[in-house]
Amino acid sequence: MGQKQSMFAPVKQRSFRNLFIGSLFSDSANWLDMTALAVVIAYEWGMGATEIASMMIVLALPWIFIGPVVAVWADRLPRRMLMVTCVLIRAVVILGLFFVPNLYLMLALVFLRACVATLYNPARMSAIRSLVSDDLLPQAISLGQMSMYLTQIGAPMLGGALIPLIGARQVFLVEIGFLLLSALFLAFLPPLKSEANESERGQHFWKQFAAGIVHVKSKRILSVSIILMTIGMFIVLLYDGMLVIWTKDVGLGEHAFGYLVSALGIGSVVGALLMGSIPRWHKKPLHMLITLALICGLLDVVIGLGGLKVITVGLWMWFLYFLFFGIFSAAAMIPFSFIIQKETPKHLIARVSGVSTATTALSMLLAPALGAWLSSLIGIGGTFVIAGLFMSLIAVIVLLLLSRILNEKQDVVNESPAPSA
Numbered sequence: 098m099g100q101k102q103s104m105f106a107p108v109k110q111r112s113f114r115n116l117f118i119g120s121l122f123s124d125s126a127n128w129l130d131m132t133a134l135a136v137v138i139a140y141e142w143g144m145g146a147t148e149i150a151s152m153m154i155v156l157a158l159p160w161i162f163i164g165p166v167v168a169v170w171a172d173r174l175p176r177r178m179l180m181v182t183c184v185l186i187r188a189v190v191i192l193g194l195f196f197v198p199n200l201y202l203m204l205a206l207v208f209l210r211a212c213v214a215t216l217y218n219p220a221r222m223s224a225i226r227s228l229v230s231d232d233l234l235p236q237a238i239s240l241g242q243m244s245m246y247l248t249q250i251g252a253p254m255l256g257g258a259l260i261p262l263i264g265a266r267q268v269f270l271v272e273i274g275f276l277l278l279s280a281l282f283l284a285f286l287p288p289l290k291s292e293a294n295e296s297e298r299g300q301h302f303w304k305q306f307a308a309g310i311v312h313v314k315s316k317r318i319l320s321v322s323i324i325l326m327t328i329g330m331f332i333v334l335l336y337d338g339m340l341v342i343w344t345k346d347v348g349l350g351e352h353a354f355g356y357l358v359s360a361l362g363i364g365s366v367v368g369a370l371l372m373g374s375i376p377r378w379h380k381k382p383l384h385m386l387i388t389l390a391l392i393c394g395l396l397d398v399v400i401g402l403g404g405l406k407v408i409t410v411g412l413w414m415w416f417l418y419f420l421f422f423g424i425f426s427a428a429a430m431i432p433f434s435f436i437i438q439k440e441t442p443k444h445l446i447a448r449v450s451g452v453s454t455a456t457t458a459l460s461m462l463l464a465p466a467l468g469a470w471l472s473s474l475i476g477i478g479g480t481f482v483i484a485g486l487f488m489s490l491i492a493v494i495v496l497l498l499l500s501r502i503l504n505e506k507q508d509v510v511n512e513s514p515a516p517s518a
Contacts, residue, residue, distance in 0.1 A: 104373035107237040107308050112286055113228045119282035120221065121244050123184060127214075128252030128276040130191060133268040134207070135259055138200065148200055153461070155208045160458035164215035168451030169306050172444055176289035180224070180229045181280050183217035188276040196267040219447035224289055226438055226446050239373025248363040248429060312441065318383055319440040319449070321495060326433045327456045328491055329390055332484040333426070334396070334464035336470065341475045347411050356412065357419045362424025362463070364423020371424065372431035380438070384434035387499070389429035391492035396422050397485025400452050404478020429453040 107113045134152060138144050153287045171179060190210045230235040259268050313320050344354045372378070378385040400422070402408045403415070410418075441449045471480045493504075 102145060104236050104370065106418050107233045107240060110228070110233075113222050113225075113237060115282045115285045116221070116224055117240060117244065118285075119180075119184075119279045120241065121248060122275045122279035123217075124245055125252040125255075125382030126187070126191075126272045126279065128248055129256050129272045129275065130194065130210075130267055132253045132256030132499075133260070133265045133272070133509060134194070134203070135202075137440065141265060142200065144200065149172045150465075151200075151396065151430060152207055155204045156211050157461040158210040159208065161455050163212055163463070164219070164458070165309065165448070165451040165455045166214045166306060167212075168219040168309065168447045169302060171216055171223060171447035173305070173449070174220075176220045176224045176227070177283065177286040178288075179220045179258065180217055180286075181283050183213050183220070186213050186277050188216075188273045188280075189275065191269050191272050195266050204501035215451070215454075221452040222434075222438075222450040223443070223446040224286070226443055227289055228286075234438055235376070235379050235431070235435055237389055238438065239369050239431050241390070241425065242430050243287050243366055243369035243373070246362065246369055250359075250362040250366070276357070291504050300356050309445055312445050313449055313452050318434060318441050321457060322386060322433055322436045322440075325386060325390060325491065325495060326453075328431075329393070329429065329488060330457045331386070331460035331464045332394075332488050334460050335468035335480060335484050339468065339472060339477050339480070342472075343400070343481070346404050346477055347406075347415070349415065349467040351410050353415075356416055360416045360419035361423040361426075364420040364425075365427035367420075368424040368427030369431065372428045378432060379435070382435045383499070383502070386429060386432040387438070387492050387496050389425055390430070391489055391496070392425050393422070393429060394485045394490075394492060396425065397481050399485075399487060400483030401478045401483075401485060404476065404481055406478075442502040 108117055109158075135149060138148050138152065142148075186208055190206050190213070193206050194203065197206060225241065226234070256268050259271060263271075269513050313323060340357065341354045344350075344357060347353075399408065399418070404408070437449060437453060438446065468480060471483065475483065
C-alpha cells in the first residue's frame, strides 16, 4: 500500500508541511550567506583563494569534531524547541556578520554558525522519522533532498541579484528574515519530545555518545552504506572545485561553466523527484545505492575522457550529459538517507546522522588537496578518470560482497524492523 503513495503525500500532513517549509527557508538562508560571505571576502576586502579556502575549512571542522558529540543532545532534547532555538541563534550570528570588520572575526562567527548547524541538522533528521509513517519515509526523504537542491540553485541566484541592488552585507539582513520565517513555521510543529528509551535514561553522557558509533559498527548494512557514501563524497571532492578548469581544457569557453553548473543543479532536482516517485527501490535501498555509485563512477570516466580530448562533443551535448550526471548523483543520496533512517531506531537517529556527517565532512578537508596533487601529475581529465574507475571498483567490490552483507545476524537490541536492502 505504501508503494502507491504520491511523491508529495507527506506535505499533506500539516506537521511535515511546517517542517518542509521551515527547512526551505533555513536552507535558503544557508546558501544566501555563503554567497554574501564570498563576495565580502573577495570584493569588499580584496582577498583571494586562500581566505576563501580558510572559510571552507572552518565550516567543515565542527561537522567532524563537534557534530557527533552534540548529536547526543539532538536525541535527548525536545526537537521542536531545539530546532527553533538553533535557527534563532543563527539569526543572531548572521546579524554579527553584517557588522563584522575583519576576516578573523568573520571566521569565528562562521565557526559558531557551523556549530549550531551540527545540532540543528541531526534534530531535523530525527524529526522526519517522528513525523512521517514508514510508508511515507522515502517520499519525505526525497522531498528533503529536493528542498536542499532547489535552494542550492535558487538562493545563490537570489543573492547574486540582490548584491548589485542592496550590497553584499545587506543580504545578511535578508537572510535573517528567512531564518525568522523558518523559526515561525518550526514553532508550529508538535513538541517532538525525546525518543530516548528507558534503558538510556540516566546514562552517562559519553555512554550515550558511544551508542551511535556502536550501532553503526553493529549494523553491517549501515556501516557499508556510510563507507560507500564517504568514498563517493571523497571522490567527488577530488575534482569538484576543478570543473571550471576542466571546462577550459575541453575548450568550451568561459560561459560554459555556468551552463554546466546549472545542468548539475537541474539534474539534482529531477533526480530527487524521480526517486520520490519510483517505489521499487524501497525494499532494496542498498542495491540501488550500489547501482547508482557504479553509474556515477562510469559517468566520471567519460567526463575524464573528455578532459583528455579522447571524446570531443559540443557544449550542449555536455550540458545534457551533466544533466544526467546530476540526476544520478542526486538520486544516490536518497537510498543512503533512507538506509540511515530505516536501519536506526528512533532514539539514535540524530547520533547516527552525526557520525555519518562527520565521516563525509572529513573528506572536505582531505580530498581537495589530493585532487590538486593528482591534477598536477595527470591533469584534470586523468583525475576524473582515476576517480571514476576507483568509484566503480568500490561499487563492484561491495556488489560481490552483498550477499554476505545482507546475511548479517540481526542481534542488535531495541531495533525497529528494517527492510531488505
